[in-house]
Amino acid sequence: MLKVAVAGASGYAGGEALRWLLAHPEVEIGAVTAGGNAGTTLGTIHPHLRSLADRVLLETTPDTLSGHDVVILALPHGHSASVSSVLAADAVVIDCGADFRLRSESAWTTFYDTAYAGSWAYGLPELPLAGGGRGRDDLAGTRRIAVPGCYPTAVSLALAPGLAAGVVEGDDVVVVAASGTSGAGKALKPHLLASEVMGSMSPYGVGGTHRHTPEIEQNLEAAAGAPVRVSFTPTLAPMPRGILATCTARVVPGTSAADVREAWRAAYADEAFVHLLEPGTWPATAHVVGSNHVVVQVVLDERAGRVVAVAAVDNLAKGTAGAAVQCLNLAVGLPESTGLLGSGVAP
C-alpha cells in the first residue's frame, strides 16, 4: 500500500483528491492537511466523504507531510515551491496547482504575480505530441509532476489530435469554454453566490487574460511542433462541475472530413479515458461528471473552413484530482487506470 498525503485538503480539489484516493485499491490515506481549517474535522468540511468524517485536518508543515510515498498538493498558487522543497527527493510529489506547469519563465511572469519556480514533468498522459509521442512518455517513474489546469486539459485533448496530425492550423485557434463554479474554488466572492450564478451565463478573463492561456498554447505547441496562437474565452455556467470546451481551428487546405475524423480516431483509439464519440453524438458535461473520462467530438465545417472540436471533462476529476491519481499511478509504476475507471454520476 502507498501512503499518500493531501496538502490543502479543505478546498474542492483537495476534497476530490481524497474521494479518488478512497476508491484506489493500493492507497492508504496518510496526513490530510490544511491552512486556516487545520483542527477541523473533515466531516465539517467535506460532509460527502463519510468514511473520513472523523479525521482531523492537520497543519500543512514539513513534519506532517514527511514519511509518505506520495504527497498531493492542492494549494493556492505560489505555495507549492516552498512546501515541496522540504519533501524527500524520492517521495512522489504531485502538484494540482499552477506553480510548475509553465516551461516559459516569461509566460509565467506575464500571467502570475509570484516568482517563477521552474517546471516539472507535465501530467497529461494522453496528449498527442508532434513526432508521434504522448504526454505520458516522460512521466513513468518521475518524482515531481505538475497536474494540468482544468481548461488546458479540456482544450488540449479536444484539439491536439488535429495539430499533431497536421490537419489543422495552429495560428488562429479560437476557444470558448464553459465551466462549472467549483473551478473557481470556495472563495467568498459576490459573483460566486448562488443568487448571482443560477440562471446566468457570463464570460470572464476575456481577451487572453486568463492564466490558463499560456498553458493551453504550451500544450498545443507541443502537439503542433510549431507556434500556436489562441483566442481563449472562459465563461461561468450555472452548474457546480464540468467544463465544455468548444475549440475551432482552420483546417489545412485539402483536408477532407474523413482525414479529420481519422486524426482524432487514431489519437484516442487506445486510450482508457479519452473517447471520441460516434459521429452525430456530442459531448455533454453530464456524461463525465464524477468520472475521470473525457468525451470528444469533432466535425469539419467546410463552409467556415474550420474544424470544431468539443470536449467535456469534470474539472475536479480528469481536470484536477483524477489526473493527479493517474499521474500517481504512472509515477509509482501501477497500471495507469488503477482506481480510476469508475462511471460518472448521471442524471
Place this chain on the structure above:
Amino acid sequence: MLKVAVAGASGYAGGEALRWLLAHPEVEIGAVTAGGNAGTTLGTIHPHLRSLADRVLLETTPDTLSGHDVVILALPHGHSASVSSVLAADAVVIDCGADFRLRSESAWTTFYDTAYAGSWAYGLPELPLAGGGRGRDDLAGTRRIAVPGCYPTAVSLALAPGLAAGVVEGDDVVVVAASGTSGAGKALKPHLLASEVMGSMSPYGVGGTHRHTPEIEQNLEAAAGAPVRVSFTPTLAPMPRGILATCTARVVPGTSAADVREAWRAAYADEAFVHLLEPGTWPATAHVVGSNHVVVQVVLDERAGRVVAVAAVDNLAKGTAGAAVQCLNLAVGLPESTGLLGSGVAP
C-alpha cells in the same frame, strides 16, 4: 462472481443499478434488457456508463433473464409479477418497483390501478422495528425482495427511531419532502421540462394521494407497533437527484431533548449507511448524492411539542439502486456493505 441481470435498464433506476453493479467486486453484469429501447447501445442511453457503451440492450423476456444468479427489476409498476413468475425459484429477484411492497391488498388497490400481486420481503435493512428488531432480520437468504420507494426510505429512516423507542406519537405525523426530478423518471411530461423546473418549486400528489403514502405508513407502523396516520406532501425541486424529507411528529409527553437524541443515536450507532449528524449540523442532499449513505438529524421543538427529523438520501442510490445492491448482498450472504461504501460526489 455473481451473474446479475438488469431488466428495465434504460430508465434512470436501471442505469443507476448498472453503475452500482459495475463498482461491485463480486458481480459480473449479465443480460441488460429493455422494452422499447431494446436493440440500442447503452452508450446512447446512458452515456455516463463508459465501460458499457457498446453493450446492446436485449428485450426483456424469460429467455434473456434466465441463467442469472440475481435479476434486478427496474420496470414500470404492474410488470414485475409476470416477469418474475417465470424466473427460477432459486434465483434472487430484487424488484425496484412498487409491485411487491405493500402487505395490504386494500392499500394497494386504493392507490394503484393494477391487480394486487402480493408482497415480498421488504428491503430496508436499517429500519428499527417495534420490539427491537431490524428490517434486515428477514432478508438474509431471501430469494425475492421488494426495494422500498425513495420517499418511504427517507421518511422511514428519519422518523422510525422515535416511534420504535416510544418517544414520539404516530397518530399525527406530518411530512413534507422535496425530490429531484429523476424521481419522476424519463417520462416526457410538460412539467418535467427543464424550462418549467429550473428556478421553481411545486407540490404534487397533495392531500395523501401520492402512492408512497401507504408504504410510509406501513413502515412507520412496523416501527411503532401501532397504527400511524401521516399527512404526506411531496414537492418537486429544481435538482436532478436527492430527497430531503422533513418529518414532524408530536413528542410523547415527558420526553426530554436528551431522550429524543438517544433514541436516534442508538438506532443508527452500528449502521454503515445511516448517520445521525452532530447536533447543529443539518442534512443536505448534496452530502449524499451519488452515494448509498443517508444523513439524519433530529431536534425537539418544545414550543411546538413536536420532534422535527430530517433525512437526506439520493433517490436513485439508497432510494433505489444502492438499496437493491444492499439487498443483493444480504440475499446471497455477502457482507451487507460490499461495493457500496463509496463517497458521494460533491460539490
Place this chain on the structure above:
Amino acid sequence: MLKVAVAGASGYAGGEALRWLLAHPEVEIGAVTAGGNAGTTLGTIHPHLRSLADRVLLETTPDTLSGHDVVILALPHGHSASVSSVLAADAVVIDCGADFRLRSESAWTTFYDTAYAGSWAYGLPELPLAGGGRGRDDLAGTRRIAVPGCYPTAVSLALAPGLAAGVVEGDDVVVVAASGTSGAGKALKPHLLASEVMGSMSPYGVGGTHRHTPEIEQNLEAAAGAPVRVSFTPTLAPMPRGILATCTARVVPGTSAADVREAWRAAYADEAFVHLLEPGTWPATAHVVGSNHVVVQVVLDERAGRVVAVAAVDNLAKGTAGAAVQCLNLAVGLPESTGLLGSGVAP
C-alpha cells in the same frame, strides 16, 4: 408625483424596491442610499436596472433621506429605529426589515439580539382577521408601516382563511417552506456559494428557531382570534427567488371539503393579488416570480385529518418590495394595486 427614497438600496430588497418604483406611474425616485457601497453607481450594483445605471449611491444619513414623501428602508435589522427617528413625522416610512413587525416585546427579545423598538402598522393588507376584518383596515393613511417577512407572508396567506373561518385548528400547525437564495441576501457565506447550493436542498433554523416563527404565529393568531402553535421548518432551495410554503393544520371535526374550499374562496374572491387556484392545480414558484401575485391552493386530507394549504410567492416581490409599494399606495391614498399588476416572468 411622489418623491420616494430608498435606504439600503444596494441589497437585493433595495434593488427590488427600485425595480417596482421604476414601474410605478406616480413615483419619482429620489435619494438612493447605502452603507459600504455609497459612492458606487447602481450600474455596478444592480446591472439589471438599466435606467438607473448612472445613479450614484449616497450615504444613508438624515440629510440624504429628508425631503421625500416616502422613504423605504431596506436595512439590516436593528438600524431602522435610529434611521426612521430623524425623519419627518408626516413622511411615510415603510420598513422592509424586521424591526417594527412584532407586537410582543418578549417575542422580539427571544429571537433578536437588538433592543426592542416597538411595532408599526403591519403591512399585510389581504390578511383575513378574526371577526371579519382585513389587514388593510388600519393601513390607510398610516405614516409608519412594517412590511411583513417573506415566509410570514406566504404562510399567513396560505393558512389564515381557515383559521379566520373557524374550519381549522391553530394549536398544532406544521409548516415546511422552501425559499430561494435571495431570501438570505448578499452576505458572503460559504453555504450560499453556487457550488454548495446548486443541486441541493437543506433545512435551517429547524426546531422553531427561525426569526420568522413568532411573526407567523402573530399573524395566525390575528386570524384565529386565539393562540396558535406552529412548527416551522424553512429549507434552502436551489433557485434564486421564490417561496413555496406547505402548511398543514388539523381540520375542525365535522368540516367538509366543501367547507374548506368555501373558506378560502371567500377570503380571496375580491383580492387583486391573492388567487385561489382551480381545484387540482397547485402553486409553483415559477407562476409568481417577478410579480406581486400569490397563488394558493388547499385540500382536505380526510385520512390524515389535516388541511394542506400551499402558497407560492416571490420573496423579493410580494414577500418584500412589492408589498412595500402596496403599503405605499395605501398610505398615500392611491388605489392599492397601482403599479403592481404586472405579470411574472416565466419560464
Place this chain on the structure above:
Amino acid sequence: MLKVAVAGASGYAGGEALRWLLAHPEVEIGAVTAGGNAGTTLGTIHPHLRSLADRVLLETTPDTLSGHDVVILALPHGHSASVSSVLAADAVVIDCGADFRLRSESAWTTFYDTAYAGSWAYGLPELPLAGGGRGRDDLAGTRRIAVPGCYPTAVSLALAPGLAAGVVEGDDVVVVAASGTSGAGKALKPHLLASEVMGSMSPYGVGGTHRHTPEIEQNLEAAAGAPVRVSFTPTLAPMPRGILATCTARVVPGTSAADVREAWRAAYADEAFVHLLEPGTWPATAHVVGSNHVVVQVVLDERAGRVVAVAAVDNLAKGTAGAAVQCLNLAVGLPESTGLLGSGVAP
C-alpha cells in the same frame, strides 16, 4: 388603442408576447389563438399571466385573426405564409418565426424543409449597416415585419459595429453562444428534460448546421457590405432564459484598442436598448432576463489578433417578443421604446 392578436399563444414566444402586450399602454389584447391547445384557458397554459387567466384560447383561423390592427404570429416555421396571406393588407403582421427572415432563397432551402415564402422587412432596428444606416430605416410604417431569431439578434448586435466601422474582418468570424432552454420551446424531447439539462452544458447544431447560421451571415454582411463567413456553435445551458454570445473576428491590421472601442461606442451611443458596458465589466444573462435590453462588451486581444465581442440578451424578450413589440411601435408610428423600457428581474 391598438387591437392586437397573438397567434400561437400557447408557446413560450406567444406567452412572452402577451406579457409585453399587457405592459404596453397603447395596446388592447384581442384574439389569442392556438392549435392543439385551442379551448384551453390561458391560466392553464401560462399561469404567470394572472390577468389573462380566464381567457380561452381560440383556434388560429382567418376569422379569429381578422379585425385587428396588429397580428403577432408565434407559429412553428412553415405556417406563417398561409396564415398571413389571408390577413388584411393594411393590418400590421409581425412574424416571430423564421419564415420571412432570409432574403436568399437558396439559403432558405439549404436550411429549412418547407417552401421558400419570400422575405419581409427585417426587424432589428439597432443593426448598424454598411454605409451608415440602421436596421430601423425601412421599418417605419411597414405592414409586414420578420422578427429576428434569438441567436442572430445577440450575435449581430455584438459584432456588427466592428464590421460596419471597418475595424474587424468578416471572413473568419467564430461564434460560440449559450442559450437557455426556452429557446427550444415546449417540445417534449428527452434532451430537454430537467434531469438531463440541470448541471450540464452541451453543444448542438455544430459545424454550421444550425438554422440561424445563414441569418447571422445575412446580418453581418449587411453590416460589412461584403461577404462574411461564420463558424457558429450554439450550446444548451442549464438556465431557462438568456443567450450569451461570444463572438470573435480578426482585427483589421493597424487597428488600435481605442479604435475598436470607439466603433462600438458610436454604434450604440443613442440606442435605448443596446448598452456598451464600461471597460472591464462583462455581460451576464442575468442582467437582461425579463427585459428588452442588450448588454455588450468588446475587447481587442492583441496577442491573438482578434476582437472578442460579447452580448447578453433574453432570448424570449429582445430575442423574440420584445423585439416584436418594438417592431409594432415602429410600424404604427409610436415611439420605438413604448412599453419596453422596464427593468429585468434579478437576481
